[in-house]
Amino acid sequence: MLDVRLPIGWLFMVLGVMLAIYGYANPPAENMLLGQVLLPLNLDVPWGILMALFGLSMVSLAQIDKLKTLELELAASKAEAATEKVSDTEASAKG
Amino acid sequence: MKTALVTAQPIDYAVILIYFIFVLGVGFKLKKNMKSSDDFLLAGHRIPSWVTGLAFLSANLGAIEVMGMAANAAQYGVMTCHFYWLGAIPAMVFLAVFMMPFYYKSKIRSVPEYLRKRFNEPTRALNAISFAVMTVLMSGINLYAMAIVFKLLLGWDMNASIAVAALVVLAYTITGGLTSSIYNEVLQFFLIVFGLLPVSILGLLRFGSWQNICDRFDNPGFAHLWKQVASGTNPMGVDMIGLIGGLGFVLSFGYWCTDFLVIQRALAAEDLKAARMTPIIAAFPKILFPILTVFPGLIAIILIPKLGTNNDSLSYNMAIPYLLSVMYPNGLFGLGITALLASFMSGMAGNVTAFNTVWTYDIYQSYIAKNKSDAHYLWMGKLATAVGIIISVGTCYLCMNFKSIMDYMQLIFTFFNAPLFATFLLGMFFPRTSAWGAFYGLLSGTIAAFLHYILTLQHKLNYQSDMAGNFHRSVVAWTVCLVVTITISYLTKPKAREELRGLVWGIDLKDDGTAVKTSIFASPGFFGVILLALTAYLNYLFF
Numbered sequence: 001m002l003d004v005r006l007p008i009g010w011l012f013m014v015l016g017v018m019l020a021i022y023g024y025a026n027p028p029a030e031n032m033l034l035g036q037v038l039l040p041l042n043l044d045v046p047w048g049i050l051m052a053l054f055g056l057s058m059v060s061l062a063q064i065d066k067l068k069t070l071e072l073e074l075a076a077s078k079a080e081a082a083t084e085k086v087s088d089t090e091a092s093a094k095g
Numbered sequence: 096m097k098t099a100l101v102t103a104q105p106i107d108y109a110v111i112l113i114y115f116i117f118v119l120g121v122g123f124k125l126k127k128n129m130k131s132s133d134d135f136l137l138a139g140h141r142i143p144s145w146v147t148g149l150a151f152l153s154a155n156l157g158a159i160e161v162m163g164m165a166a167n168a169a170q171y172g173v174m175t176c177h178f179y180w181l182g183a184i185p186a187m188v189f190l191a192v193f194m195m196p197f198y199y200k201s202k203i204r205s206v207p208e209y210l211r212k213r214f215n216e217p218t219r220a221l222n223a224i225s226f227a228v229m230t231v232l233m234s235g236i237n238l239y240a241m242a243i244v245f246k247l248l249l250g251w252d253m254n255a256s257i258a259v260a261a262l263v264v265l266a267y268t269i270t271g272g273l274t275s276s277i278y279n280e281v282l283q284f285f286l287i288v289f290g291l292l293p294v295s296i297l298g299l300l301r302f303g304s305w306q307n308i309c310d311r312f313d314n315p316g317f318a319h320l321w322k323q324v325a326s327g328t329n330p331m332g333v334d335m336i337g338l339i340g341g342l343g344f345v346l347s348f349g350y351w352c353t354d355f356l357v358i359q360r361a362l363a364a365e366d367l368k369a370a371r372m373t374p375i376i377a378a379f380p381k382i383l384f385p386i387l388t389v390f391p392g393l394i395a396i397i398l399i400p401k402l403g404t405n406n407d408s409l410s411y412n413m414a415i416p417y418l419l420s421v422m423y424p425n426g427l428f429g430l431g432i433t434a435l436l437a438s439f440m441s442g443m444a445g446n447v448t449a450f451n452t453v454w455t456y457d458i459y460q461s462y463i464a465k466n467k468s469d470a471h472y473l474w475m476g477k478l479a480t481a482v483g484i485i486i487s488v489g490t491c492y493l494c495m496n497f498k499s500i501m502d503y504m505q506l507i508f509t510f511f512n513a514p515l516f517a518t519f520l521l522g523m524f525f526p527r528t529s530a531w532g533a534f535y536g537l538l539s540g541t542i543a544a545f546l547h548y549i550l551t552l553q554h555k556l557n558y559q560s561d562m563a564g565n566f567h568r569s570v571v572a573w574t575v576c577l578v579v580t581i582t583i584s585y586l587t588k589p590k591a592r593e594e595l596r597g598l599v600w601g602i603d604l605k606d607d608g609t610a611v612k613t614s615i616f617a618s619p620g621f622f623g624v625i626l627l628a629l630t631a632y633l634n635y636l637f638f
Contacts, residue, residue: 001125002121007117007124007282008282011113011114012285015110015113018106018109018110018113018426022425023424042424043423043427047430051289054285
């Protein structure tokens, strides 16, 4: 079944990159106005990068888990094949 | 129509559009896994605990939580945190440690089904019908809140935004069932965090420190949880009995421990351990959620002193949407709007996926069409999803008549969840509780809540606020249910001890040798103690 970390990861990567590029290309005309105070912050850029990194980590975690599962399955099938081989040899020796 | 508060740019619409594409994509990707009614309605019992834990939290993170809690904070101050630290964490720990083993081990598909096993058919029918009514009454709230926000922020037509959101929810729940709903709830959890956290960060940067924020409150009691409760002069109008007995005990335990909407997420977990850890995993972020909801409400009332002066663009409910429009640059504004949209849609999907399960298994399969094929019940589950969404659209217009969405929701809880918690408490921990005792207890508790509401409407019972009335009503409904259940239980025959195996505390299932011993440091009880200690510390900090 679909690993939920994949859609989350890809969504955040796409949105994060979009936000960062948009923020970089279109800096706000005036700095963030908060009440009476101006903050020198173009928030889209750092927040976009943070989101993209979060997305990347989600996708990576999902991929690592997928690889681990594949390795385990491979090891299990190898062990199964080895057992079959041993039992075949024993059977032919008895025969 | 009101003019929009902020001009949305194409980038903001692009963010919303991409979110819609992903949400629908998840539903269609999961479609091929929906082979049986169990896959569709119960997510096939194969979801890991961190996913069910975040879904458990997010199913409750709809319109009420995000807009309602910020609105309450702007109106009542830090006292709003009682809904988290008093009204949620202890109940979530109790569910994980004491109640979840009964729910999960008895292999029930829904909360009403537990009532059938523990008591009898009529008790199950009563609960199934009242729950079905309650969920559709609740899910409309989300659509309504969403339509209001989009009308005021972006100038969108209310009917059009209701229709679009309902269609998107329909598309992803009908294709991917409960799994799709759970996946989108987890997606929404992260969207809410990333979409709303900058409000709190910018708020803190703006004022420098918590002390500077407290200094700006007109009412110094706004910075305290308990200081004004004892004197009875707090803006919420609640007293100790209402707060501790009503919110802290009856309403909170009634919601978190018996509401199938949240229990269903834990039951979808892959094993008992994952099911018990579900509320625990949800409780850790829940403790910190006031940073995303209550804190912005407090910032809003300082930055926008006019808040609350009308019931439209400056209503308390607009605290967070308003902050998004004044604090965020375009781009981030789209993200904030998407976070709100996601919370409304998944709040609605949560209700609809709980409704379709209870309808299909507890009403349709039990009383209308028994012994049909599984394909038939899968079809019925899908039909119930569509009908649930259509009824939600209807109830959305119903809650437009209520002054506050929070009061509307708590009112519905007092009718159904408050007495039900007494039934569960007695059913799970008191073997003498008889089937008919439970039935008549539950019925009289609900009737008592209705009567109490009518007396309040006629001003024969008066409370300082609607909220205080709801807290007291819940205590009345719970007590009536408790007393009637115990009385009738002693007058009627209890179930045989053998029939209660695995359903009642102290009468365990026969050990099949499959139980896995876990370290005490990995047990829900251990994490529960940590959670309660943290909660106690926060109460002390903001006393």
